[in-house]
Amino acid sequence: MTEATKFYFVGNKLGIDFANTKIAVNGKQIELLEQFSDLAAWALSAGLISAEEADESLGNWKESGQSILGHALNFRAVIHEMIVGLASGASVDDEALDSINDQLKLNNGNTEIVRSETGFEKVHRADYRDPEQILTAVAESVADLLAYGDLSLIRKCENPECVLYFYDTTKNHKRRWCSMAACGNRAKARAFYQRSKQTKDVAGQV
Numbered sequence: 001m002t003e004a005t006k007f008y009f010v011g012n013k014l015g016i017d018f019a020n021t022k023i024a025v026n027g028k029q030i031e032l033l034e035q036f037s038d039l040a041a042w043a044l045s046a047g048l049i050s051a052e053e054a055d056e057s058l059g060n061w062k063e064s065g066q067s068i069l070g071h072a073l074n075f076r077a078v079i080h081e082m083i084v085g086l087a088s089g090a091s092v093d094d095e096a097l098d099s100i101n102d103q104l105k106l107n108n109g110n111t112e113i114v115r116s117e118t119g120f121e122k123v124h125r126a127d128y129r130d131p132e133q134i135l136t137a138v139a140e141s142v143a144d145l146l147a148y149g150d151l152s153l154i155r156k157c158e159n160p161e162c163v164l165y166f167y168d169t170t171k172n173h174k175r176r177w178c179s180m181a182a183c184g185n186r187a188k189a190r191a192f193y194q195r196s197k198q199t200k201d202v203a204g205q206v
Contacts, residue, residue, distance in 0.1 A: 005045040006032060010178045012167040014046060014141035016154070019080040024163045036065030039072050039134065048137055049128045057131045068131050075103060075135055079142055083165050086154045092146065100146075103139035106132050159183035 011017040021032045021042060033039055040054040049057070061068060082096045109126035124140075126133045145151075145167070153168040157178035164178035177183040 005041070007042050007045050008164060008178070009046065010164060010166050012169050013145050013149070014048075015079055015138050015145055016083060016165050016167055017046065018042070018076060018138045018141075019083050020164045021076065022080070022163070024161060027161060029163075033069065033073060033076070036061070036069045036131075039069055039131070043128070043131075043134045043137075048126075048134060053128050056129060060129065061131050065131075071132075072135055075099060075138070079138065082142075083154060084156075086151050087156050087165060100139050100142055103135050104143065107136045107140075108133065109136075157183050 007017075008020050008023065009017050011020055023030050023032065033042065037058055040049070040057050043049045044051060044054045058065070078096050078099045082092055086092065107126070108130060109124055111122055111124050113120055113122055126137060128134065145154075149167065153173060155166055155168050155175065156162075157164045157166070158176045159178070162178055162183050166175065166178060168175040
């Protein structure tokens with residue numbers, strides 16, 4: 001979980017991080033996108049928009065914000081189901097592809113060629129005055145994942161109580177936890193406790 005935000009950015013892909021906006025705490029499902037302001041806050045935390053753009057979105061789209069949020073939650077459900085399926089080796093169904101493509105069609109940004117340290121690069125400029133572009137950025141991420149990613153590297157955190165997913169970019173592709181600071185440390189603590197308990201039990205039998 002990044003500093004000063006309630007959202008988790010452990011997925012290594014924007015689309016997966018968006019799917020991770022519904023979490024589980026002590027076995028209870030927790031919705032992190034309860035209102036439109038949460039969607040703007042997520043986009044701000046994800047680096048998609050500036051604080052000024054977030055405030056502008058909240059002001060300009062206040063009346064339709066709830067409708068936009070509803071669309072965002074529906075789109076998230078599609079993406080989450082797809083991520084869960086891919087992590088278990090399932091294929092992507094046409095309904096998910098249609099949903100992603102429908103969102104991509106709403107792209108109102110433009111592509112530019114800019115100078116870089118090594119020469120030139122092509123960048124996409126989205127107009128985030130339209131909050132719909134937040135979801136379009138998510139759709140772009142998912143499309144890139146499907147087209148260019150190694151889908152076998154989509155994993156669920158091995159903590160059975162955790163519902164977070166990630167794209168494993170580690171060198172040996174042996175990542176097990178959403179975060180070593182969270183589920184990884186808890187797993188280590190449990191393993192240490194079990195080893196200590198077994199050692200004490202054996203010592204007590206001698």
